[in-house]
Amino acid sequence: MPYELRALDDGDGCNALSLGDQTLVPLKTFLRKEAKRLHKDNLAKTFVLVERGETRVLAYITLVCTHVSVQQFGGPAPVDGFRYADYPAVKLARLAVDSELQGQGVGAQLVDFAVGLAEEHIMPYAGCRFLVVDAKPNSVGFYQRKGFTKMGEAADVVGSFTTMFVDLNRLPA
Numbered sequence: 001m002p003y004e005l006r007a008l009d010d011g012d013g014c015n016a017l018s019l020g021d022q023t024l025v026p027l028k029t030f031l032r033k034e035a036k037r038l039h040k041d042n043l044a045k046t047f048v049l050v051e052r053g054e055t056r057v058l059a060y061i062t063l064v065c066t067h068v069s070v071q072q073f074g075g076p077a078p079v080d081g082f083r084y085a086d087y088p089a090v091k092l093a094r095l096a097v098d099s100e101l102q103g104q105g106v107g108a109q110l111v112d113f114a115v116g117l118a119e120e121h122i123m124p125y126a127g128c129r130f131l132v133v134d135a136k137p138n139s140v141g142f143y144q145r146k147g148f149t150k151m152g153e154a155a156d157v158v159g160s161f162t163t164m165f166v167d168l169n170r171l172p173a
Contacts, residue, residue, distance in 0.1 A: 003058070005113060008039045008046040013056045020099030023136070027096040031060055035094075038062075044093055047113065049106065058101055061110040062094035063117070068130055068165060072151050078167060079129065089130040089165070090118045111146050118168055131168055134161040147171060 014031045031046075038044040049059040067086035070077050079087065092114050097106045115131060122128045132151075135143045140150070140162050148164035 002052040003049055004052050005047055005049050005110075008035055008048050008060070009055070010036060011055050012036075012048055012050070016056050017058070017060075017096065018099050019096055020102065021138075023138075024096065027094055030062070030094055031057065031096065035060070035062065046094070047110075049101075049110070057098075059097040059106050059110060060094065061092065061114060063114055064091045064093045065089075066091040066132060068132055068151075072163070074152070087129050088127040089132050090114065090122060090128055092131060092133040095133075107142065108146060111143075115166070115168065115171065123168065129168060130165045132163065132165045135164050136161055140164070 014035065017028050017031060019025075019028055035044070035046045039046050044062050044064045046060055046062040048057045050057060066089050068089045069086055070082070070084075092111065095107060095110055097110075118128055118131055131148075133143055133148065134154075135148075137160060143164050144150075146166070148166045151163045151165050153160065153162050
């Protein structure tokens, strides 16, 4: 099946995404209830994977601008001579893949898309050094395989997560 990855559209079907794990319900809820509004309001940008010519969302990734505190790294600053308290970054705010496609590399391709977007369309025009994510406990290994490093652990109303980052200047070409 030929797929396309594109920006979320008003006509996209966001209700049929099946993630196969009850702990991932907030990811489906975000797509159904918030993604389109935040996308329109330029507060978060969501990109969806659909079959070519179809509107049923099979996977999605949401990105936002953020910053990372120099202190969050818990050791020496990763960039010598940077005199500000925060590094500019892009946050991978949400990533979900339908259970039918899980384990087929779709999530990894979505992360690669986020890296490429930052490198090709953000970094040439605005300061941006890191890609960060608040990884759910069962996703930490996935992000480590993609080159992310643990920065710290925290919890919110939804559950615990591990903040992770990748230095976009140090990724292999």
